[in-house]
Amino acid sequence: MSSKESKKARDEAKAGQEATIYSLIAKIAEALEKGVVELYNVEIEADELEVRLLSPTPTAPPIPVVITPPKAVVEAKPEVKAAYEVAKAVEVVAKKVVELARVAFEEPKPQFSGRVVEVRLGASKEEGGTREKTYVVGGHTMPAYYYLTGYKPPHPPVFGGDTFDMQIGLPRAVKLAFGDAMGNPAEWARVWVSKYAAEAIDIHLVSTDPSIKDAPPEAAVKVVDQLLQAVKVPIVVGGSGNPEKDVIVFRKIVEAFPSEGLIINSLNLDMKLEDVCPHIAKTNAVVINFSPMDLDKAEQINRKTYDWIPRNRIILDLNIGGIGYGTEYGFTAMERARLSGLLGNELLQHPFNVGAANAWGAREAWITMDPYWGPKEIRGPLWEALTSIICLLTGADYFMLVHPLTVKTMKTIREYLFSEPKPKDPEKALDWLSKALPVI
Amino acid sequence: MPWKPPTPIEIYQLLPKTNCGKCGEANCMAFAIRLASLDAKLEDCPPLIEEEKYKGSYEKLQSLLLPPVREVVIKSPKKVVKIGGKYVLFRHEMRYHNPTAIAVDVDDNMDRDTIIKRVKMIEGFEYEYVGQKLKLDAIAIRSVSNDPKKFAQTVALVAENSSLPLVLCSTNPAVIEAALNVLNPPHHRPLIYAATKDNWREMAEVAKRFDVPLAIASPGDLDLLVSLAKTLSEDMGLKDLALDPGCIVGPGGFAYTIKAFSWLRFKATYDLWKHAGFPLIGTPISVWAQMSGDPKDVMLWEAVLATILITRYADLLIMHSLDGWVLLPQVMWRFQLYTDPRKPVAVPAGLREIGKPNEMSPVIVTTNYALTYSLVSSDAEKAKLNAWLLVIDTEGLAVDVSVAGRKFTGDKVAEIIKSAELEKKVKHRILIIPGKAARVSGDIEDATKWRVMVGPMDSSELGKWLEKNWSSEKIKELMGGS
Numbered sequence: 001m002s003s004k005e006s007k008k009a010r011d012e013a014k015a016g017q018e019a020t021i022y023s024l025i026a027k028i029a030e031a032l033e034k035g036v037v038e039l040y041n042v043e044i045e046a047d048e049l050e051v052r053l054l055s056p057t058p059t060a061p062p063i064p065v066v067i068t069p070p071k072a073v074v075e076a077k078p079e080v081k082a083a084y085e086v087a088k089a090v091e092v093v094a095k096k097v098v099e100l101a102r103v104a105f106e107e108p109k110p111q112f113s114g115r116v117v118e119v120r121l122g123a124s125k126e127e128g129g130t131r132e133k134t135y136v137v138g139g140h141t142m143p144a145y146y147y148l149t150g151y152k153p154p155h156p157p158v159f160g161g162d163t164f165d166m167q168i169g170l171p172r173a174v175k176l177a178f179g180d181a182m183g184n185p186a187e188w189a190r191v192w193v194s195k196y197a198a199e200a201i202d203i204h205l206v207s208t209d210p211s212i213k214d215a216p217p218e219a220a221v222k223v224v225d226q227l228l229q230a231v232k233v234p235i236v237v238g239g240s241g242n243p244e245k246d247v248i249v250f251r252k253i254v255e256a257f258p259s260e261g262l263i264i265n266s267l268n269l270d271m272k273l274e275d276v277c278p279h280i281a282k283t284n285a286v287v288i289n290f291s292p293m294d295l296d297k298a299e300q301i302n303r304k305t306y307d308w309i310p311r312n313r314i315i316l317d318l319n320i321g322g323i324g325y326g327t328e329y330g331f332t333a334m335e336r337a338r339l340s341g342l343l344g345n346e347l348l349q350h351p352f353n354v355g356a357a358n359a360w361g362a363r364e365a366w367i368t369m370d371p372y373w374g375p376k377e378i379r380g381p382l383w384e385a386l387t388s389i390i391c392l393l394t395g396a397d398y399f400m401l402v403h404p405l406t407v408k409t410m411k412t413i414r415e416y417l418f419s420e421p422k423p424k425d426p427e428k429a430l431d432w433l434s435k436a437l438p439v440i
Numbered sequence: 441m442p443w444k445p446p447t448p449i450e451i452y453q454l455l456p457k458t459n460c461g462k463c464g465e466a467n468c469m470a471f472a473i474r475l476a477s478l479d480a481k482l483e484d485c486p487p488l489i490e491e492e493k494y495k496g497s498y499e500k501l502q503s504l505l506l507p508p509v510r511e512v513v514i515k516s517p518k519k520v521v522k523i524g525g526k527y528v529l530f531r532h533e534m535r536y537h538n539p540t541a542i543a544v545d546v547d548d549n550m551d552r553d554t555i556i557k558r559v560k561m562i563e564g565f566e567y568e569y570v571g572q573k574l575k576l577d578a579i580a581i582r583s584v585s586n587d588p589k590k591f592a593q594t595v596a597l598v599a600e601n602s603s604l605p606l607v608l609c610s611t612n613p614a615v616i617e618a619a620l621n622v623l624n625p626p627h628h629r630p631l632i633y634a635a636t637k638d639n640w641r642e643m644a645e646v647a648k649r650f651d652v653p654l655a656i657a658s659p660g661d662l663d664l665l666v667s668l669a670k671t672l673s674e675d676m677g678l679k680d681l682a683l684d685p686g687c688i689v690g691p692g693g694f695a696y697t698i699k700a701f702s703w704l705r706f707k708a709t710y711d712l713w714k715h716a717g718f719p720l721i722g723t724p725i726s727v728w729a730q731m732s733g734d735p736k737d738v739m740l741w742e743a744v745l746a747t748i749l750i751t752r753y754a755d756l757l758i759m760h761s762l763d764g765w766v767l768l769p770q771v772m773w774r775f776q777l778y779t780d781p782r783k784p785v786a787v788p789a790g791l792r793e794i795g796k797p798n799e800m801s802p803v804i805v806t807t808n809y810a811l812t813y814s815l816v817s818s819d820a821e822k823a824k825l826n827a828w829l830l831v832i833d834t835e836g837l838a839v840d841v842s843v844a845g846r847k848f849t850g851d852k853v854a855e856i857i858k859s860a861e862l863e864k865k866v867k868h869r870i871l872i873i874p875g876k877a878a879r880v881s882g883d884i885e886d887a888t889k890w891r892v893m894v895g896p897m898d899s900s901e902l903g904k905w906l907e908k909n910w911s912s913e914k915i916k917e918l919m920g921g922s
Contacts, residue, residue, distance in 0.1 A: 098641065101671045103715060105662040108706040146706065147699035169897070211879060241844065241879060270846060292845035293837075319841060323769045324569065325811065326838050328776040331751075332532050339530070361840055363815070363898065364768060374765030382740065386747045386769050393751050413744065416694035423693040426660020429686040430636070431729035433609055436549050436584050437760055438728070439558075440735050 108148060112342040116140040116349045117312045121158065121200060121398070122234030123261030123284055131261060132232035135199065137315075137397035138351035143338060144395030147421050156418055157392060159410050160236055161198030162357050162402045163188040165215075165223050166207040170402070171366045173380040177404050185223055186230035193231045196404035197411070202236040202265065203227055208249050209240035217252035224253055228260060236288075236400065238265040247276045258283035265353070265400075266290035266317055269301050277308035285313070288353045292319035293329040295337055299347040315398065316350040322362030322387050334394035351397035359387035360402060381405040389413065442710050443527050445534075446504040448472040454497040454504075456487045475505065478527065478534065509708050509717050509755075511538065512653045512680045514578065515629045518603040521577050523682065523755040524719030529709040532781050539778040540749075541756045542770060543578035543607050545725060548585045548594035555594065559602045561762050567771060570785060570810045574771040576604075580633070580725075580758045581619070583610035588618035595619040599628065606630040607758060611657075613642035620650045631655060631756070633721070634684060640668055644676045654678060655721050659686025662700055666715040673715075682756065684721040687749070689730050689741060697745075698752055705753035722746070722754035739766050746770045750777065785810040786836030791860035792817065795826035799867045802827045802910050804895065804902070805853060805884075806874060807834040807842050816899040823903025828866065832856050839876040848877055850887025857888055868915050872906075874899070891918045 118139040123129025139154040163185045164170075170182070177196075181187040185203055192198035203223060207215040227235050237253055239246030250264050264280060266288040267273060280287060289305060291298035298316055305314055318337060320330035334352055341349040359365055365383035366376055373379065381403040388399055388410055401407050423429070452472040459467040463484045465474065474480035482501055488494045511525030525538045544562045546555045559579060567574045581598055583591040591610065598606065599622070608619050608630050616632055623630060634657035635643035647654035656672065658665035665685055672678045685700035686693075707716035724745040731738045743766045746757055750773055761767065779785055786808045794804075794817065806816045808831050820827060832852045834842035842848040853871065857863065869890045873881060875897035885892050896905040 098671060098675045100640075100667055101675060102667045103663070103670050105666050105703070105707070105716075108703055108711060110706075110710065145698055146702045147695065148706075209879075211881075290844070292841055294845065319844065321838060321841060324772040324776070326776075326809070326841055327773065328531070328779060328781070329837075329841075331777070332781050335530055336532050358840070361838075363900075364772070367898075367900065369764075372764040373768055374763055378736070379765050379768075382743060382765060383769060386743065386773070389744060389747055390751055390773065393748065409740070409744070413694075416689075416691050417698070419691035419695050421692065421695035421699040423660045423686065423688040423696045424690070426686055426688065426693075426696075428730060429659035429688045429693075429723075429726055430611070430634075430657060432723060432726040432760075433582060433611060433633075434584055434586060435729045436547065437545075437725075438735060439550065439554060440739075440761070440763065 108146075110142075110148060112142055114141075114342040114344045114346070114349055116338070116341055116351060117314070118155070119286055119312055119315055119351050119397075120261060121236075121263055121286065123259055127261065127284065128259035129261050129284070130228065130232070131234055133199070134234060134261065140338070140342065140395055143342065145393060145417055152418060153395065155397070156414055157397050157399060157410075158199050159399050159401055159407045159414075160200035160202050160234075161189070161192035161196065161404070161407065162202045162204065162400055163192065163227075164204045164206055165220070166213065168206055171360055171376070171380050173366075173377045174402055176377065186226040189227050189231045192404075193233055196407055198233070198401075198404075198407055200234040200236060200263075200398075201227060201231055202238055202400045204238040204240075205249060206240055208245055209242050210245055211242070212240065214245075217249045220249050221252055221256045224257065224262075228257065234261060234263060236263040236265050236398075243268065243270040244272075247271050251276050251279045254280050254283045254285045258285075260284075261286065263288060263315070263398075267301065267305065269297055269304075273301075273304055273308075277305060281308040286315060287313065288315045288317050289350075290317045290319070293326075293333045294318075295333060295340070295348065298337065299345075302347050302350065311346075311349070314350050315353045316348070317353040317355065320354055320356065320358055320387065320391055322359035322365055322383055323390075324364060325358075325362045327387060327390060331390055331394060334391065334396060338395050352391070352395065353398045353400070354388065354391040354396045355400050356384055356388040356391065356406065357400055357402040359384040362387075381409075385409045392417075441712075442529065442533060443508045443712060445476050445478065445527070448476045450504065451475050451501065454501050455485065456491075456494060458487065460487060462486050475501075478505075478537070507537070508712050509705070509719060510680070512631075512682055512719050513629065514541075514605040514607070514631045514653060516599070516603060516605045517627055519605055521605050526705070526709065526719075526753075526755070529705055529753075531777065535780040535782065536778050538755065539774050540754050541577040542746075542767070542774070543580040543756065543758050544576055544762055544767075545580040545582055545609070545758060545760050546594070546598060547582040548587070548591045550594075552597065555597055556601055558762060559598055563602055563604060565762075565767065567768060569772060569775065571814050572775065574775055576767070576771075578605045578607055578631075578756075580607040580609050583612065583615045586610070586612055586615060588612075588615045591615045592618040592622045596622045599623060607633055607756075609633045609758070611636050611639050611643075613639055613646050616643065617646050620646065620652065625650045625652050629653070631682065633657065633758075635668060635672065637661075637664055637668070640672065644672050644678055647678055648676065653680035653682060655682040655684055657684040657686070657721075659684075659688065660696065662703065665704075669715045669718060682719040682721050683716075684723060687723040687726045687745060689727050689745070693730075698748060701749065701752045701754060719755035720753055721756045721758065722749035723758045724749065725758050725760040728760050739763060742766060743769065747773060750774050787813045787831065789831050789833035789856055791856070791862060791865075792829040792831060794820040794829055795824065797826045797828050799865065800912075800915070801866065802872055802906060803830055803862065803866060803870065804828065804872045805830045805832060805877075806899075807832060807837060807839055807848060809834060809836050809838045809842075812838050816902075819899040819902055823906075825903065825906065827906075828862070830856055830860070830862065830871070839874045843877050843880055848880055850880065850883040850885070853884050854887045857890070868919055870915065870918055872910075893918070 116138045122131035122134035135158045142151040181191045189201040205220045207213040262285045264287045268290045289301045318333040337348045365380045384406040455468040463471045465471040509524045509526035565576045632654045634655040656668045704716045707713040724742045834847040872895040878894045881892040
């Protein structure tokens with residue numbers, strides 16, 4: 001700081017000095033033009049002046065700064081003529097020279113009074129569970145990644161990997177990454193954690209859907225048990241989307257594993273919440289409340305759930321569509337919900353879950369297109385990553401991801417976002433201007 | 441406090457109040473309401489603009505409706521791009537105006553063929569989406585040679601072969617001046633990139649002499665950036681400026697970039713601070729000079745930065761990759777972000793005809809989300825189907841989202857069957873619903889008393905699916921029971 005201040009002082013002194021010189025020169029020029037050509041005790045080193053005033057940069061422009069003197073002067077004595085030319089040039093420069101008007105960028109200082117609750121994902125041995133890795137998400141007191149008043153979210157976002165309890169149609173890019181492991185959720189989860197460093201595992205119990213396999217809740221409990229054995233990260237238990245069946249499945253699962261800090265994905269207003277919430281309340285499980293792009297309903301379901309489950313065990317999912325497929329609705333719903341929460345609306349002070357796997361619902365993520373648009377194996381993971389980044393910027397906290405490349409990209413971005421916003425070589429940011437870049 | 445539009449009453453007081461109807465509205469109050477929501481322009485009221493007696497009111501209205509971020513116009517003889525003109529920080533506060541323009545570069549060291557090829561690619565970039573053609577907006581020309589003559593030649597070559605507005609990129613004022621002599625404003629009105637701490641006096645003189653907009657680049661130094669903005673606007677009389685706080689990758693730089701863009705826009709729209717009130721320029725192209733290694737990685741980071749900067753307030757992006765996979769998500773996300781959040785992107789619900797359907801043609805159910813609708817109808821047309829398309833009102837939501845959100849329901853389908861008098865138009869009683877709506881098939885059968893066939897997961901499969909599943913035997917089989 002002190003060196004910066006002294007530099008500032010130096011700059012100011014220099015600017016002051018220069019201003020004095022310019023005003024003196026301007027006066028001389030004026031005097032010369034009026035015919036007063038006698039100078040006392042003043043030396044003008046024309047060369048030096050020219051160099052300094054006309055060429056502040058090594059790449060000086062050929063801007064005509066010297067104006068051809070009027071004809072009348074041509075007839076004057078050589079020494080007067082010379083003096084006049086110098087003076088005239090100096091005058092023009094003196095008029096042109098504008099000093100940099102220094103102004104400080106004052107940091108924006110918005111006021112927020114609300115605070116997003118902190119939610120713990122997974123339970124360690126001390127908490128009665130068996131998770132070796134647990135996380136806390138939420139706790140925001142400011143909009144994320146605006147770096148206001150030095151603010152960084154108190155907890156970094158967490159990236160989980162998706163698995164399914166049966167074969168479902170997944171894009172080739174995903175199959176390439178997991179191969180045979182996809183036949184068995186426990187094996188799939190192991191690959192996610194050991195090879196691709198997923199921080200949590202999401203299991204989607206699709207087979208329990210009555211219109212698919214109608215697998216019984218006991219089978220679902222078994223799958224979750226296998227996952228809890230296979231990996232030591234938090235487990236996010238997803239239902240089939242059938243509101244009646246999910247209630248039954250969720251109840252069995254939390255009763256079977258009451259102390260693992262499971263995350264139940266998800267509750268919605270179509271469920272008989274009174275049939276499942278009291279059972280979840282007795283455990284240490286967290287719930288994700290799902291209210292697609294609708295803040296009124298988000299408030300409704302949260303208010304209902306509060307009857308049984310403490311606020312710090314509730315995450316909100318406002319849904320997201322992949323780029324091109326309704327992304328803006330989820331994005332704006334999240335921005336609105338977070339701001340509302342920070343301004344004091346307690347019903348929306350919850351961390352966000354993002355089902356970024358929806359990005360694969362965008363046709364551009366998986367369809368074969370004209371070669372110009374690139375192979376789908378690149379487009380797919382990119383679509384998921386960019387959709388996730390858009391959500392991240394709203395301050396989203398937990399991400400359910402399908403492709404390992406997304407997890408990798410998101411982790412790098414997280415590291416960058418959480419470092420001190422201070423560039424090392426800012427000047428290099430302009431190197432692109434004059435560099436020959438590879439043409440691919 | 442954020443920018444607030446004037447109230448319709450405030451506006452009405454300053455309008456002619458003659459209810460002449462020349463603006464297309466029934467009366468001046470209706471026009472005032474549209475002005476207050478920024479859905480109409482003052483210029484839509486001819487008397488206000490033309491008649492001397494309203495001059496004072498016109499000027500007052502202009503200043504009341506002036507956006508806190510200045511709108512800057514860049515143009516070629518054929519195309520105009522407006523950047524900035526922003527009113528709000530968050531999209532839901534109103535809507536964003538002037539979608540982030542995207543420029544892609546050529547440079548003066550490229551050979552003639554490469555330049556022409558790139559120009560044609562930039563110019564020809566197009567992707568059809570929701571009935572819109574998504575395109576690129578400008579060409580950035582960089583001086584790698586630092587030779588005024590060479591740069592001027594390149595600029596002339598690009599201008600001859602393109603209809604797009606230009607961004608002239610060099611910190612050497614002589615190079616920029618040479619190009620401007622070729623372009624001869626106001627014929628062309630390119631953006632000059634950029635004035636820096638070292639060249640700002642000369643750059644400002646050039647911009648002023650040719651009356652063209654000027655970008656200020658001050659990577660890593662916000663104080664200097666706004667000081668230059670203040671000096672150039674207040675002391676040198678330049679009105680059309682744009683600001684680039686730097687686009688820097690890696691730890692520290694990346695966070696700084698997001699912080700700088702966010703702070704600048706926050707100061708402009710919430711604190712109404714005039715020195716931040718200019719369009720913002722993002723340069724994802726800079727990753728090419730900051731990173732090395734596999735070009736695919738560089739492209740990935742260019743795409744990441746572009747998406748972040750479109751989301752975080754950039755009004756113009758300068759990019760290098762011309763690959764479809766880098767640019768496609770950008771133009772799509774930009775389109776979405778700049779739609780009006782107060783109006784869903786929806787088409788009216790109802791019954792549409794694909795080809796020439798008859799009383800035994802299939803009835804295909806879809807949502808009224810504009811994208812879903814346009815995909816389904818274009819796929820059906822491509823497959824040369826003769827079919828009925830039953831568009832239900834899902835409040836502008838796509839199939840999967842509307843199923844999850846209970847907007848795709850049996851009641852909604854029954855409602856449209858009734859209002860479209862579908863029972864008089866077809867003899868069978870069979871609906872084909874999207875594969876992604878399989879879960880609600882029972883609900884639809886209960887509410888409509890029609891039989892439901894679950895169609896393909898994606899409408900690109902519709903043609904093949906119907907060939908296999910829509911036959912007179914199948915219809916008989918399904919209808920036999922009822």
